[in-house]
Amino acid sequence: MCGIVGIFDMRAMRDIDQQLLHRMNESQHHRGPTEGGLHRERGVGFGHRRLSIIDLSSGQQPLFNEDGSVVVVFNGEIYNFMPLMEELTALGHTFRTRCDTEVIVHAWEQWGEACVDRLRGMFAFSIWDRNRQTMFLARDRLGIKPMYCALLADGMFLFGxxxxxxxxVPGLSRDIDTHAVEEYFAYGYVPEPRTIFKSAFKLAPGHTLLLKAGASSLPAQRRYWDVPFKPHAPMTAEDAEREMIDRLREAVASHMVADVPLGAFLSGGVDSSAVVAMMAGVSSEPVNTCAIGFNDRAYDETEYANEVAQRYGTRHFREVVESDDYGLIDTLARLYDEPYADSSALPTYRVCELARKHVTVALSGDGGDENFAGYRRYRYAMAEQRVRSMLPASLRKPVFGFLGTVYPKADWAPRVFRAKTTFEALARDLVEGYYHGVAKMPDRVRARLFSDSFKRGLNGYSAIEVMREHAKASPTDDPLSMLQYLDMKTWLPGDILTKVDRASMAHALEVRVPLLDHEFVEWASGVPASLKLHGSEGKYLLKKSLEPHLSQDVLYRPKMGFSIPLAAWFRGPLRDRVRAALLSPLLADTGIFNMAFLREMVENHQSGRSDYSVPIWSLLMFEAFLRNCIGEAEPSAMAA
Incomplete structure (x- = not known):
């Protein structure tokens, strides 16, 4: 696991500034504290920070082929590197190390752009081929590893x-993208491939980019993989459960290759418990497991983690975090670079901190909900879709649209009683309804949040267009599969995987996600929707197949998640900070916000009349991003 950077002069192939390349590389020192390396030649500069995981004594990067004409910098792990090494050796390639990085170099030489089709793992890498005068960049299929890019006005292409x-880099403009702001306040993150800056973009998951020396502009990103959602041949329930376990066990085993201490996160939920159960079954040594508990039992589920740890005899490490662990706000802003509003980043940071005390590599259970429809929102969306299917759009839209308009707002109530939200969703189609359900701030709230001048600048653009574009490319028209596909293109890379990457890399910890092994994802996508969401039970097939391995309490208790008490924080210990940040000149001077609404939001939340905890958290993190980005002083009313 590493951090990579690079500069490519696409137009004139000028010399690369060594000090600039060094600064870029050292900005990511936390990602690879073991060692660093730089390579420069005319028009090209590569930098690498290394966290040694495999082949500790060699495998330093940048790494070259035999004659030095091809060089790579790589972040991630290639789990099938040994069979690929054998295949490439048989084809005449010579290896000087036993590391996965060198496999990428020779795979490029052998198969060119198609090399990515042969790689099984999580990766972001860049190759410079001097003979072809070509730079090639690639990102793994699900977006586990990040890649940021920019093309400057002088023709310098940057990545990191x-x-x-x-x-x-001084030449990078920090002008904020208005569409990215709209998307951030809708989703809580800036979806791929946009970034918060107009001048930069993300290489999208499952995409490559091929650059040629002398080119005057960037080519389009090329997609090399997508989730297929190709239905399997009919099988019995017993056969499906057996194949599920076989494939899960194989995916987990493939992710356990390491020359350093290895363990797993264990939250006590289905997915992390499943990973630990499979690890224990293929490991000759006790598995290291790590869990974070909370001193507030309403947010603590470590008793279930303890149960799984005892069942499988793991070497279990647990720490308790105070429920007022809000001192990380500015740390998170600095880690994530862009505005990022998933508050579970706080406990994720802490569990990574705990894990790094004991292991260098940790397996996580991320991806289970997306693969097998585990989120409650899938259940709500499918219930709404059944109602939609019973009424023609010509009747449904005006009737439910009217009811959604006149029914009072009740965000404080359990979802089943939020009829306004349900009516609004029923007036929409599947994609609109789902977007409406997952948005951190609904359209009606953002309409009040933004200033009139900012809304004019959006020129009618709405964040729903992100989902609309992905829906057009969807390989499936099954409603549930469509929603899973949308999450795999938005929520998974933009929120979940970003959260884990930054939190783990802050502690020089490598996190692997076997449930997002692309072969496992391809198989899971072909499982019938009825075996994913069965009645009201999400992850039905996964849970049924795990019944011999985990208790009923672990498998079938209500999902808790990694939540924190935001509403109470903002009325209590963070009360002054909220007022100082949201009503600050910093936010007012952006021209983005309707400051009267921000004041109303703060007053109504802190008085208890409304719960604006999610919008307030989004604004807190945006304000922290602005300070981190432009170097303003912190608000005067800082807590902790």
Missing amino acids: SELKALMA
């Missing part, structure tokens, strides 16, 4: 594992 590497 984190946006801060690009921000180390």
